[in-house]
Amino acid sequence: MKADRSSHAQDQLRVSVLSEALPYIQRFSGRRIVVKYGGAAMVHQELRQAVFRDLVLLASVGVQPVVIHGGGPEINQWLGRIGIEARFQDGLRVTDPATMDVVEMVLVGRVNKQIVNGLNRLGGRAVGLSGSDGLLVQARTLGDGSHGLVGEVAAVNPTLLEPLLAHGYIPVISSVAPDGDGQAHNINADTVAGELAAALDAEKLILLTDTAGILRDRHDPDSLIRQLSLAQARQLIAAGVVAGGMIPKTECCIRALAQGVGAAHILDGRVAHALLLEIFSDAGIGTMVVSSHCHQGATA
Secondary structure: OHHHHHHHHHHHHHHHHHHHHHHHHHHHOOOEEEEEEOOHHHHOHHHHHHHHHHHHHHHHOOOEEEEEEOOHHHHHHHHHHOOOOOOEEOOEEOEOHHHHHHHHHHHHHHHHHHHHHHHHHOOOOEEEEEOOHHHOEEEEEOOOOOOEOEEEEEEEOHHHHHHHHHOOOEEEEEOEEEOOOOOEEEEOHHHHHHHHHHHOOOOEEEEEEOOOOOEOOOOOHHHEOOEEEHHHHHHHHHOOOOOOOHHHHHHHHHHHHHOOOOEEEEEEOOOOOHHHHHHHOOOOOOEEEEOOOOOOOOOO
16 A cells, blocks of 8 residues: 555656646747757766756657767777877867877767767667768867867858758767868867857757856855856856856857857756756756846746
């Protein structure tokens, strides 16, 4: 009898969760959500499967997810296997031609297909791409070239993605793109995600990270800032509250919003099903940056 009551309570909880999600499913059906996938959520099997399930579920209820990924840890592993030292400068990987060969092989040939296969095994319809495909992303060398073949986004042409999204496919895009001469460049995946979100007129840009979000005190997880306006985000950078690796992520959100993306989110990818918690629940999770405070609610 106790087991029956327990089972009944679990069933009620599932129904309650589905009921809470309904208005969000209705709101975001047919909308585009760009997800930058990286960090712990790529490394740990349980978290990886949770992300894959979230993405397939989103696609199943009519949302149009687009996935941009990096793969730093696996790049480091393969560089070590062939005796190339991984070097970083100003937080960016120094990418000489030999390193670029490894980056391209790992991201385009290995990590990308692992994600595609993982999504397809769960019933998704994923397609693997890189910036080279259909001139999706064009790169230019970053700064004075002191980082080697590290690039920034020079142009985005999302035409290739339109028929895929219209037919229910999940594009999975590695952050490698050629310059005007066809030379492959390694581009920060956050940057690619932000520029694609803007070009696709996405409802949301979501960055999965290894932090809870933007914190008022970086040493205190309880100081999470749940919602920021564009102006407040800029102020926090200027005041040094947003520092280190969170600066480029926050600037990526700011740039995407300035180009018309509905909302940008920095989520803790170490939390299983962070995507669904943010998109389909009342409370949300992580930090949301919006153009102004006229947006209401955790997932507005």
